[in-house]
Amino acid sequence: MMTSGQAVKYNSSLDCFRQVVAKEGVKSLFKGAGANILRAVAGAGVLSGYDQLQLIMFGKKFGDGSG
Known part of the structure; x- marks a missing residue:
């Protein structure tokens, strides 16, 4: 510094x-790339779990993302 x-x-x-x-x-x-990759995978898992929970609890469907 x-x-x-x-x-x-x-x-x-x-x-x-x-x-x-x-x-x-x-x-x-x-060095440290493995921890960063694990963090990204965990974040993707949380997002996927949230979407699945929305689908199960509220029947909420998500679009294909085409806008």
Whole structure:
């Protein structure tokens, strides 16, 4: 961070990308991706469950999304 009082580590986003890949490898760019994917799947499950609950409780039908 600029306000941390430490020296600047990277000159740009591209410089950061190059240094990370050189020091830690390409695989390091995907650290934490699994947790993000699980969060997305859980969110999709909640939305799907909500739609099913609406259908069961109220008989609410959803359109095909064509506007």
